[in-house]
Amino acid sequence: MYLYIIxxxxxxxxxxxxxxxxxxxxxxxxxxxxxxFPAFLTMIILVSIILFLLPDEVISDYLGGDNIxxxxxxxxxxxxxxxxxxxxxxxxxxxLLQRGVAYMVLAAFTTxxxxxxxxxAPIEKAYFGMKVTxxxxxxxxxxxxIVAVMIGLFFGEIF
Amino acid sequence: MKRNDIIRIVGLSGYALFLVLSLALGFDPGKEIGRNFLSxxxxxxxxxxxxxxxxxxxxxxxxxxxxxxxxxxKSGIRGYxxxxxxxxxxxxxxxxxxxxxxxxYCKGARLGVIxxxxxxxxxxxxxxxxxxxxxxxxKFSAIRxxxxxxxxxxxxMLLGSYLAKRNYKLAAGR
Numbered sequence: 001m002y003l004y005i006i007x008x009x010x011x012x013x014x015x016x017x018x019x020x021x022x023x024x025x026x027x028x029x030x031x032x033x034x035x036x037f038p039a040f041l042t043m044i045i046l047v048s049i050i051l052f053l054l055p056d057e058v059i060s061d062y063l064g065g066d067n068i069x070x071x072x073x074x075x076x077x078x079x080x081x082x083x084x085x086x087x088x089x090x091x092x093x094x095x096l097l098q099r100g101v102a103y104m105v106l107a108a109f110t111t112x113x114x115x116x117x118x119x120x121a122p123i124e125k126a127y128f129g130m131k132v133t134x135x136x137x138x139x140x141x142x143x144x145x146i147v148a149v150m151i152g153l154f155f156g157e158i159f
Numbered sequence: 160m161k162r163n164d165i166i167r168i169v170g171l172s173g174y175a176l177f178l179v180l181s182l183a184l185g186f187d188p189g190k191e192i193g194r195n196f197l198s199x200x201x202x203x204x205x206x207x208x209x210x211x212x213x214x215x216x217x218x219x220x221x222x223x224x225x226x227x228x229x230x231x232x233k234s235g236i237r238g239y240x241x242x243x244x245x246x247x248x249x250x251x252x253x254x255x256x257x258x259x260x261x262x263x264y265c266k267g268a269r270l271g272v273i274x275x276x277x278x279x280x281x282x283x284x285x286x287x288x289x290x291x292x293x294x295x296x297x298k299f300s301a302i303r304x305x306x307x308x309x310x311x312x313x314x315x316m317l318l319g320s321y322l323a324k325r326n327y328k329l330a331a332g333r
Contacts, residue, residue, distance in 0.1 A: 003206065006209075010212070010216050021219050024219055029214060030215075032214060032215070033207065033211040040203060041171070043254065045170075045171075045196065047195065048193075049195075051199075085202070090294040090295065093295055094294035107299070110295075111282070114281045114282050115307075117253055117254075123257050127258065132327070143278075143310045143311065146306065147302075147306045147307050150302060151302055151303065154298070154302050
């Protein structure tokens with residue numbers, strides 16, 4: 001909501017400063033939005049299908065396994081291919097934590113969820129091209145694995 | 160018409176047809192996917208118009224020199240610090256950060272800085288981190304941030320200079 005308060009105030013300030021410039025700002029906003037709209041539509045469609053194939057309960061089942069390393073690998077793949085806003089992902093992680101899922105597994109899941117976006121790739125590709133999209137996502141995947149290992153070390157879950 | 164456009168149109172109409180048929184025939188998985196589509200579209204519509212209005216105003220009001228000075232080739236380490244601070248205020252998810260990063264690039268930000276912004280927008284958003292800490296503990300969030308931020312900055316610098324050497328340029332007019 002505060003986004004629209006800021007946007008509203010910004011338009012107001014801009015109007016007071018210069019009517020013509022504000023008009024062209026809104027034109028640019030509309031043009032850019034329409035231009036990227038197909039990529040967003042593709043992402044929403046992919047998300048709608050993946051959310052059906054991998055609902056929260058299925059993800060919980062996968063993460064709750066016995067072997068911590070298999071858990072980390074599974075978690076990082078699930079985190080990469082699913083899409084979940086933070087206000088769902090973190091409460092879910094909190095529940096899983098209480099059920100005994102390791103911090104390391106949760107770190108792999110939430111970090112890949114945030115950083116690696118297979119489903120957001122259509123948008124990323126439209127702006128930055130295929131090569132950069134792949135490079136950035138692969139790098140992010142490895143950063144997430146390193147984060148998971150460090151969390152595991154600090155919480156005494158490995159060694 | 161380009162081949163990709165044809166694939167997109169066929170895919171879209173197939174998807175739409177599937178949803179309509181599912182609704183008509185009472186096919187539950189299809190109805191579920193339709194519900195996901197609607198709720199996710201609504202979530203997007205809550206954020207995207209506001210974000211793009213701010214991008215439009217940014218394009219018109221912020222001078223190229225200002226961005227070059229703070230985010231450009233001569234910004235040094237400050238550019239990275241600014242990128243992280245800016246990213247912490249980003250709303251929504253990384254999908255909002257892509258158009259913002261693109262606008263920054265068009266105004267003269269260097270590649271390493273925009274990749275830092277993208278990575279940091281994924282992991283440093285303030286409301287999200289508070290949420291994370293309240294469910295997984297402050298220690299968890301602190302370790303995650305302390306490990307991931309240096310890695311994001313370092314790999315962004317490397318990726319930026321690798322691409323700059325290859326004369327990588329983003330497509331104009333997105």
